[in-house]
Amino acid sequence: MVNRSDVHYFGAGPAPLPTTVLENAAQVLLNYQDKGIGLCEISHRSPEANAILAEAKGALVTLLDIPDDYDVLFLQSGGTGEFSATVYNLVAIWVEKKRAKIAEEVGDDEAEVLKRLRKVVDEELKLDYLVTGSWSLKASQEASRLVGAKHVNVAVDARTANNGKFGSIPAETEWTLTPRTSGGGPALVYFCDNETVDGVEFPSFPQSLEGDDAPLVCADMSSNFISRKVDVRKYAVIFGGAQKNIGSTGIAIAIIRKSLLPPASKPASPDLLRALNLSVGPIVLDYPTIAKNNSLYNTLPIFDVWVAGQVMSSLVNSYGAKRIGGQEDISNEKARLIYDTLDKYSSVYRVVPAKSARSRMNICFRVHGGDADKEKAFLAGAEKLGLLGLKGHRSVGGIRASNYNAVSVEGAQKLVTYLEDYAKTA
Structure with missing residues (x-):
């Protein structure tokens, strides 16, 4: 018989978990807090489930020093689902801002507002993607599938400078980001902070995305979450699947700037998006809905949240002020x-x-x-x-x-x- 202590596992995901967390998990699966039922059997609406959510959130907030003007959501879509969620949510916000500006100019003439808005969407809607590996490539392809290739700007494709293969990050002077202006810019800029397949990681936050007029940056951190310091304030959305560095397969975590959520920000209505021939996202990927319901709009796998919370809490306890x-x-x-x-x-x-x-x-x-x-x-x-x-x-x-x-x-x-x-x- 092979003992766990005899093995060192270097798999990319699902990845290893701390042995102490797994040992505790074996206990709570059978009997959680002496209730006579296991953790997978408790209601996601129960006080115990809410306490587990609060603990996991609190641990992540402590570890990354997440500011009060950000929210932490737990979702079931995985990192791949967030490729879609970021597009649905941030495009809807971009469209509504454009609509509101046009309405200020033309008043209550809804037909004229829609006419001008169609033109703006057709000519100005852009989503920038930094393609540096397999996952950012898939994210850009999903964006093209949802909004059309004409609206997706691949600002860099690392393969062009590396004999058709991934393995480097071209200098920022070579990037072709959508220009930022006082009245516009891309609906989002996406990059994958660490490419699991290709072994490429951004050494630091891109300088091109700094500044007061910075666009909405969405970063996929699935495989380097909670492995280094992150200045959360520089991002609109950070997301990642838990199964690589945080917990078990089954949940994704998103850190979202609250200014992108109601009442601070309003997304375009589904009817307006359909009138513009833009996709309407499923409700389970809708950030305002998930945030309003404390990540419990639908049945969240609380066991997976508990595992992630235990992993993150152990790091808080281990490193203290660091x-x-x-x-x-x-x-x-x-x-x-x-x-x-x-x-x-x-x-x-x-x-x-x-x-x-x-x-x-x-x-x-x-x-x-x-x-x-x-x-x-x-x-x-x-x-x-x-x-x-x-x-x-x-x-x-x-x-x-x-x-x-x-x-x-x-x-x-x-x-x-x-x-x-x-x-x-x-």
Whole structure:
């Protein structure tokens, strides 16, 4: 029998969870707070469920120092669902602002307002996408599917400067963002902070998106959530699936600026959107509805929220005043150990992404130039030592060591030892 302590799992998602959280989960699944029923059996409308939500929210707010003018939502759509949700919600806000401005100019003539608004939407509606990997590419494709390709501006496609493959982030001087003006600009700018498949991570917030007139920035942080400090104030929406670095599969988390929610902001009505030939989003992706109902508009998987809350609360307890900075230090150290070893044996290993864009979370490399048989042997040798989940994504192949929070320093060191031993004997 293989014990959990004998294994170090580097899978990209679903990813490892802290053993203590899983041990506690086994108990609450059977009997939660001595109620005689398990956590998966309690009502999502119960006081216990609301307490679990509050604890998870509070832990995330503490870790990332989230300001009071932001809300935290728990959703069931996963990160992929948020590709759609950001489009539906922020386009509706953009349209309503344009409608209100036109109405100020022409008064109560609804026909004239609609006529001018159609022209504005046709000519000015743009959504900017920074395509630096597989997930941002999928997000841009979903936006094109929902609003039409003419409204989607791929401001950068990293493949054009890298022989048709992802692995770098072009200089911001090469980006073709939609111009910002006093009366306009894109409905949103999207980027994926960490590309799980391709091992690319933004080293910091893009300077091009800074400033008082900054557009609404939506960042997918599915695979580097709670791994480093984030200045939340720079974002309109941050979202991510929980299953990579926070919890179990089943929920996504969104951090949303409250100025985008009623009463501060009003989205265009469904009738108006339909009149403009724009899609109306499903209610389960509607941020105002989810926020108004404290993430409980529909049946939320409270067990998954509990797991995420336990993971985040454990970090709060571990790092105290350092908050997420404590975990950032450890994440950086583990990544340094692994990358230094890969670079040391460059005749055997080739790191896929450019050094300036290397992900701390998903370390992608090839063995002996990508020789299929040798990579297969490398993986087999790793499995014999209890180093699991190292196979690269099916779309790109190779090796991928996902360095999430639940991967211990001991696990990273054991991987480093194997990398050294393999390189010396290969």
